[in-house]
Amino acid sequence: xxxxxxxxxxxxxxxxxxxxxxxxxxxxxxxxxxxxxxxxxxxxxxxxxxxxxxxxxxxxxxxxxxxxxxxxxxxxxxxxxxxxxxxxxxxxxxxxxxxxxxxxxxxxxxxxxxxxxxxxxxxxxxxxxxxxxxxxxxxxxxxxxxxxxxxxxxxxxxxxxxxxxxxxxxxxxxxxxxxxxxxxxxxxxxxxxxxxxxxxxxxxxxxxxxxxxxxxxxxxxxxxxxxxxxxxxxxxxxxxxxxxxxxxxxxxxxxxxxxxxxxxxxxxxxxxxxxxxxxxxxxxxxxxxxxxxxxxxxxxxxxxxxxxxxxxxxxxxxxxxxxxxxxxxxxxxxxxxxxxxxxxxxxxxxxxxxxxxxxxxxxxxxxxxxxxxxxxxxxxxxxxxxxxxxxxxxxxxxxxxxxxxxxxxxxxxxxxxxxxxxxxxxxxxxxxxxxxxxxxxxxxxxxxxxxxxxxxxxxxxxxxxxxxxxxxxxxxxxxxxxxxxxxxxxxxxxxxxxxxxxxxxxxxxxxxxxxxxxxxxxxxxxxxxxxxxxxxxxxxxxxxxxxxxxxxxxxxxxxxxxxxxxxxxxxxxxxxxxxxxxxxxxxxxxxxx
Amino acid sequence: xxxxxxxxxxxxxxxxxxxxxxxxxxxxxxxxxxxxxxxxxxxxxxxxxxxxxxxxxxxxxxxxxxxxxxxxxxxxxxxxxxxxxxxxxxxxxxxxxxxxxxxxxxxxxxxxxxxxxxxxxxxxxxxxxxxxxxxxxxxxxxxxxxxxxxxxxx
Numbered sequence: 001x002x003x004x005x006x007x008x009x010x011x012x013x014x015x016x017x018x019x020x021x022x023x024x025x026x027x028x029x030x031x032x033x034x035x036x037x038x039x040x041x042x043x044x045x046x047x048x049x050x051x052x053x054x055x056x057x058x059x060x061x062x063x064x065x066x067x068x069x070x071x072x073x074x075x076x077x078x079x080x081x082x083x084x085x086x087x088x089x090x091x092x093x094x095x096x097x098x099x100x101x102x103x104x105x106x107x108x109x110x111x112x113x114x115x116x117x118x119x120x121x122x123x124x125x126x127x128x129x130x131x132x133x134x135x136x137x138x139x140x141x142x143x144x145x146x147x148x149x150x151x152x153x154x155x156x157x158x159x160x161x162x163x164x165x166x167x168x169x170x171x172x173x174x175x176x177x178x179x180x181x182x183x184x185x186x187x188x189x190x191x192x193x194x195x196x197x198x199x200x201x202x203x204x205x206x207x208x209x210x211x212x213x214x215x216x217x218x219x220x221x222x223x224x225x226x227x228x229x230x231x232x233x234x235x236x237x238x239x240x241x242x243x244x245x246x247x248x249x250x251x252x253x254x255x256x257x258x259x260x261x262x263x264x265x266x267x268x269x270x271x272x273x274x275x276x277x278x279x280x281x282x283x284x285x286x287x288x289x290x291x292x293x294x295x296x297x298x299x300x301x302x303x304x305x306x307x308x309x310x311x312x313x314x315x316x317x318x319x320x321x322x323x324x325x326x327x328x329x330x331x332x333x334x335x336x337x338x339x340x341x342x343x344x345x346x347x348x349x350x351x352x353x354x355x356x357x358x359x360x361x362x363x364x365x366x367x368x369x370x371x372x373x374x375x376x377x378x379x380x381x382x383x384x385x386x387x388x389x390x391x392x393x394x395x396x397x398x399x400x401x402x403x404x405x406x407x408x409x410x411x412x413x414x415x416x417x418x419x420x421x422x423x424x425x426x427x428x429x430x431x432x433x434x435x436x437x438x439x440x441x442x443x444x445x446x447x448x449x450x451x452x453x454x455x456x457x458x459x460x461x462x463x464x465x466x467x468x469x470x471x472x473x474x475x476x477x478x479x480x481x482x483x484x485x486x487x488x489x490x491x492x493x494x495x496x497x498x499x500x501x502x503x504x505x506x507x508x509x510x511x512x513x514x515x516x517x518x519x520x521x522x523x524x525x526x527x528x529x530x531x532x533x534x535x536x537x538x539x540x541x542x543x544x545x546x547x548x549x550x551x552x553x554x555x556x557x558x559x560x561x562x563x564x565x566x567x568x569x570x571x572x573x574x575x576x577x578x579x580x581x582x583x584x585x586x587x588x589x590x591x592x593x
Numbered sequence: 594x595x596x597x598x599x600x601x602x603x604x605x606x607x608x609x610x611x612x613x614x615x616x617x618x619x620x621x622x623x624x625x626x627x628x629x630x631x632x633x634x635x636x637x638x639x640x641x642x643x644x645x646x647x648x649x650x651x652x653x654x655x656x657x658x659x660x661x662x663x664x665x666x667x668x669x670x671x672x673x674x675x676x677x678x679x680x681x682x683x684x685x686x687x688x689x690x691x692x693x694x695x696x697x698x699x700x701x702x703x704x705x706x707x708x709x710x711x712x713x714x715x716x717x718x719x720x721x722x723x724x725x726x727x728x729x730x731x732x733x734x735x736x737x738x739x740x741x742x743x744x745x746x747x
Contacts, residue, residue: 165644170653179653181645182631182660190644593635593645 004070019061019072020048030074031083031112033090033202034151035062037534038520039160045151046086047112050074058082084116092123094203095132095146101204106531108202109149126174137185139371140193140364141208145177148205154178154197161520162494164314166191178205181593190317190593192494194310194518195364195388195527208364208528211385212395218356218384219262226356227344228263229336229415230254232270233362233426233523234389236544240530240537241393242403247540249548252408257396258360259409268411269359270418272332272339273425273434275566276307277557279583280329280431281439282574284513285478293480300324302489302504302511305431307331309369310518310527312587314494319501320589328584332425333359333366334375336415337382338582343570344415352378358385360392362426362526365518377582388528417562420453420549427545428492428522429458429465432515436469436488438558443471443478453555459546461521461539463496464489466511488513493520594662595626601636610641615651619658627667628659656710664699666744669710669723676712679719680733685709687734688722691741704745 001012006023013022018041023030034045043063050061053071058079061072073079091113098104132146152169155178159165166189170179180189198206218226239248258266284303290296306312306327315322330338336359341352359366363386369375370383387395396403411417421437424430433455440448448455448469457467469486471478489511491500497516503509519525521538524545554560571578604621608614615637622633629652638645652658659667670676670685685707689695692705699706715721718730722737729740 159644165647168644168646168650170646170650172654179646179650181649182634189646591635592639 002066002068002070004066004068004072006072007074013066015066017066019050019059019064019066019070022066023050023061023072023074028074030061031115032062033108033112033149034153036153036156036200038200039153039156042152042156045090045149047083047090049079049082049086051076051079084118087112087116088118088121088123090149091118091121093126093130094149095127095144101147102207102210103204107204110203135186136209137187138191138193138368139187139209140367141186141195141198141206143178143186144205144207146205147203148178149203150176150178151202152178153200153202154206157196157200160495161196162192162194162314162518163498164190164192164194164494167197184593190591192310192313192317192518193365193368193527194494196519197527198364199527199529199531199533208388208391209367210391210394211367211387212391212398215358215385215387215395218358221356223354224356225264225348225350225354226262226358227265227267227340228258228358228360229267229269229272229333229340230258230360231333231362231366231426231523232273232423232430232545232548233526233529233541234360234392236426236524236541236548237362237529238389238393241390242396245540246537247544249544250403251548252410253403253406254392255411256406256409257401257403258392260401260406261395261399263358265412265414265416267336267340267414267416268418268422269332269336269361270422270425271415271560271562272335273422274419274557274560274563275335275583276329276332276425276431277421277434277438278563278567278574279335279579280305280327281435281442281557283327283329284435285439285442286575288481288512292484302514303327305513305515306585307425307431308516308518308523309363309365310494311497311516313365313368313590314497314518315501316587316590317592318498319505322501322505323587323589325504326587328580328586330375330583330585331366331369332422333361333386334369334382334585335583337370337375338377339415339566341378341380341382342582343566346570347414352380355380356384357382358387359383360387360389362389362523362529363519364388364527366528374585389526390528390530393530413562415562417560418552418554419557419560420552420555421557422560423548423552424545426523427459427542428517429455429460429490429515430522430545431517432458432467432488432490432513434557435513435515436486437556440469440471441556441558443475443481444473445475446473447556452550454546458488458490458515461535461542463493464491464500466490486513487511488515490515492517492522492525494518594630597622597630597633597636600625601633601640605637605640612641612643615641615643615648619648619652623658627665628661628663630662631660634660662699662703664703664706666704666724667706667708668741669708669713670696671711671713671715671719671721671723672709673712673716675716676720681720683734684720684722684732684737687737688741691738705741 034042043060048061049058051073135143235251239250345352367386421434524541604618608617634648721730
């Protein structure tokens with residue numbers, strides 16, 4: 001332990017602790033910008049400078065480890081003056097058109113500027129003379145270099161958490177900037193649209209591309225029937241943007257709010273999550289049979305899940321040889337979209353051209369996914385607009401809804417019924433658990449041998465998880481699997497996905513089924529979720545997801561009555577002809593940069 | 594444009610495939626071809642298993658690792674204060690007149706590229722230019738014509 005003084009208060013912390021964290025322990029707040037709990041120390045913005053008695057210069061609290069007898073002052077005149085200049089210098093290169101900015105009142109630089117309450121700026125405004133570009137090429141997000149303060153949170157996110165590095169620091173001095181490979185448009189590089197950078201950008205330099213106005217237009221258009229679906233991870237995080245603590249479940253209130261916003265039908269992505277399990281589970285069993293029993297290698301093992309559009313784009317760029325290993329199932333969002341303008345339209349007797357299909361997602365990559373040219377199986381754009389959890393919170397505020405006082409209500413029926421298996425899609429390991437709950441029961445006729453159906457080995461925040469499920473007591477049709485050990489793996493965050501994909505591509509591992517989610521923690525840590533994010537916040541959202549599951553009457557996808565009904569009335573059978581037409585897709589090899 | 598062929602692979606064999614091998618590999622490509630094509634940068638990224646944006650980021654930091662097409666001979670005119678005061682502008686316009694290109698451009702026959710550069714350390718013999726690796730100093734509009742013509746004859 002190391003003893004030091006901060007603002008004349010003594011504190012004892014473990015060796016290696018930074019001055020910043022030691023101060024936190026005392027309740028002393030040191031402002032930061034480039035620092036982020038999920039990322040390595042950068043120490044480049046200098047906002048966290050503090051004074052160390054006896055030291056020649058000010059030190060960066062985020063980067064300086066404590067030492068015995070240190071005497072730190074976080075609020076001396078020297079510190080305040082320096083910090084004021086540092087913030088003002090950052091502002092001199094930042095287009096501060098705050099009232100027009102999407103991040104207005106959610107911008108960390110603005111908060112600092114507010115705290116240091118500037119009058120006249122003493123530094124020249126350098127933004128006007130600089131030819132900054134705004135990259136609008138991606139359907140998922142905007143990159144506005146005129147608002148970038150070069151803290152490099154995005155660069156570290158893309159490298160450390162996602163192993164993509166679609167962006168890096170380029171050029172030098174006053175020309176230094178964050179750029180893609182040779183400044184290509186973000187839509188034409190390896191970027192997966194995961195939005196993790198958007199989630200961590202302290203300013204408005206990286207923001208989701210918003211479709212709020214388009215959705216309002218659709219709602220106000222009386223000629224249109226606007227359906228909305230909500231992804232599982234939205235209900236455990238939306239509250240954070242509306243004044244609740246992380247981990248509050250607000251499902252019922254969210255449904256009421258959506259109805260009050262004017263959506264004609266409030267439906268649940270969890271329904272198609274259950275449907276995904278039926279399709280993907282069947283696909284897995286078919287692949288196992290073909291490869292292991294019939295020795296037919298036209299189908300590849302292991303099978304990767306395909307729910308995460310960030311992961312899909314990652315594998316298309318980085319491991320195109322393994323595209324046959326991807327499940328052909330569309331994600332629940334896109335299955336929903338394809339069915340909304342076919343099955344739902346028929347049942348409700350609505351002209352599909354009059355349906356506007358909106359989805360609320362914890363994800364920015366879903367905006368990109370909805371735009372993929374393959375996603376038009378209904379004959380129309382299957383999903384018209386994708387809003388993030390954050391955008392929904394904005395709409396709720398715009399509408400003047402007092403969220404706290406709302407009475408919880410239930411989803412509408414017809415693609416609104418779901419099970420706990422659908423809910424847990426929102427957490428890493430959830431798709432695996434949901435698939436196992438169903439596949440095991442199909443094969444053996446018995447529920448998975450885990451207490452309360454909770455398959456704990458596939459849960460939790462470890463980057464890569466592995467489990468082996470022994471299959472015993474098979475029914476006749478699946479006799480060939482008797483005694484077999486199903487080996488599964490789960491990875492979340494593309495840096496972990498890359499480890500698993502690399503091991504598979506080199507033949508070093510022997511899995512049958514692998515769940516991959518592009519974002520840390522799975523969808524609950526998605527790029528479209530409320531800001532800020534951290535390991536603690538994601539943990540709370542995860543607990544909320546599993547608690548939501550435990551509170552559901554039905555917890556197995558194959559018991560969802562609406563899923564059973566849709567097969568009977570419309571789809572015939574899992575992996576059948578109609579399913580392939582509407583619910584399955586194909587993938588494209590992409591460039592390596 | 595040039596084709597990298599096996600060059601990047603050979604350089605990776607020579608310098609290794611670690612992160613610190615990046616600079617010597619890029620320098621050797623530039624030594625041979627004068628600039629880095631996108632294909633070359635992607636090939637380096639693939640060999641070293643790093644991202645192409647990172648390779649570009651590194652290359653763009655260094656003035657002498659060009660990522661735009663350059664001619665066979667790269668003329669860099671020192672633009673720093675001493676050379677400026679000693680007549681750098683006349684040198685530039687003389688070269689522009691002979692080669693019929695502006696600063697930043699390459700001649701259609703790809704023989705010359707004209708650039709400006711920060712201080713090259715020849716202030717005591719200003720104005721100075723660099724052609725490829727060779728400095729030419731104490732220049733006047735007359736002498737620089739001879740220098741350029743020498744390269745035209747090569």
